[in-house]
Amino acid sequence: MEVNCEGCAGCCIDWRTIAPEASEHERRGSRKPLDNAYNLVPLTRGDARAFLDAGLADALTPRLWEDESGVEVDGVELAAIEGKPAFFLGLRKPPKPVAPFGTDDADDSSDSDAVVPTWLPTCAFLDPETLQCRIHDEAVYPTECAEYPGHNLKLGQQTECERVEAAFGGDRLLDDEPPRALSGLLLGPQAIGEKVFVYPDPDELEGVVGRLLADELTDDDRARFVAAAIAGRPGTTGTDRETYDDALVKARAADSWVGRAIAEWEAMAADDEPNPSVAKRVEEERGAPPTPGW
Ligand code: SF4
Numbered sequence: 001m002e003v004n005c006e007g008c009a010g011c012c013i014d015w016r017t018i019a020p021e022a023s024e025h026e027r028r029g030s031r032k033p034l035d036n037a038y039n040l041v042p043l044t045r046g047d048a049r050a051f052l053d054a055g056l057a058d059a060l061t062p063r064l065w066e067d068e069s070g071v072e073v074d075g076v077e078l079a080a081i082e083g084k085p086a087f088f089l090g091l092r093k094p095p096k097p098v099a100p101f102g103t104d105d106a107d108d109s110s111d112s113d114a115v116v117p118t119w120l121p122t123c124a125f126l127d128p129e130t131l132q133c134r135i136h137d138e139a140v141y142p143t144e145c146a147e148y149p150g151h152n153l154k155l156g157q158q159t160e161c162e163r164v165e166a167a168f169g170g171d172r173l174l175d176d177e178p179p180r181a182l183s184g185l186l187l188g189p190q191a192i193g194e195k196v197f198v199y200p201d202p203d204e205l206e207g208v209v210g211r212l213l214a215d216e217l218t219d220d221d222r223a224r225f226v227a228a229a230i231a232g233r234p235g236t237t238g239t240d241r242e243t244y245d246d247a248l249v250k251a252r253a254a255d256s257w258v259g260r261a262i263a264e265w266e267a268m269a270a271d272d273e274p275n276p277s278v279a280k281r282v283e284e285e286r287g288a289p290p291t292p293g294w
């Protein structure tokens with residue numbers, strides 16, 4: 001597997017609004033996510049623990065699904081396992097000023113042209129100026145990102161790299177041989193408690209589901225899911241309540257550069273011209289790790 005990521009960031013950005021044809025690959029089948037995120041990165045339990053320990057729990061957000069045979073909360077039938085709402089834990093995507101799918105490198109053979117800076121939902125950890133990941137070399141770098149698009153290749157699914165090629169030209173997926181080892185490819189029962197989590201008590205989600213549908217989740221709502229993911233007993237739908245309570249306290253206390261930057265990006269997107277260079281002030285001056293550039 002080999003990918004050409006320079007100037008791309010297609011798997012880190014929700015670029016449906018600038019795509020010639022928007023892909024809805026996450027919304028096929030009977031189970032529909034309640035949120036409208038694109039390319040949500042499903043974190044493992046180990047990832048979630050690393051984010052919590054690094055004080056970055058305020059970067060995380062859940063994904064739940066509608067399912068007619070599930071459990072009802074706030075008038076919505078939620079996909080559930082043994083009566084407990086199932087969820088993924090992913091990374092938040094605030095609006096950021098980004099210009100993906102091009103390159104300033106005159107020697108680059110890509111025939112794609114850079115998109116002008118535009119406000120697009122973008123991973124909380126993507127530097128909008130360099131289009132590089134701020135946590136690439138850190139302990140919190142998600143397994144799914146480290147192995148992307150390995151899982152797609154292994155399962156014979158279209159990759160984001162190919163969608164970018166189809167929409168904007170250039171060569172992104174240079175070698176489509178799946179990697180031999182994929183630690184994050186968890187399917188079926190082995191995914192429960194490792195990548196697919198359950199919330200222990202559906203009654204505690206009253207109001208939360210309504211806010212999720214309205215895109216109005218609070219910090220406290222998100223913290224509950226972080227705690228539930230970390231406290232789940234792998235391979236079962238059980239939850240260690242003591243671990244849940246400890247993790248909830250820690251998740252609620254998260255007040256990182258990410259959470260603060262997200263609040264500013266959301267406020268700026270309403271009125272300001274999209275300018276990627278403001279990321280130094282919005283993110284780096286708050287403590288975000290810089291990126292090396294290409
Ligand atoms: S879509 Fe593919 S080429 Fe583009 S940044 Fe992601 S992995 Fe790299």
Ligand code: SF4
Nearest residue numbers: 012123125126133145
């Ligand atoms: S963590 Fe990094 S690689 Fe993964 S989606 Fe976010 S910016 Fe992209």
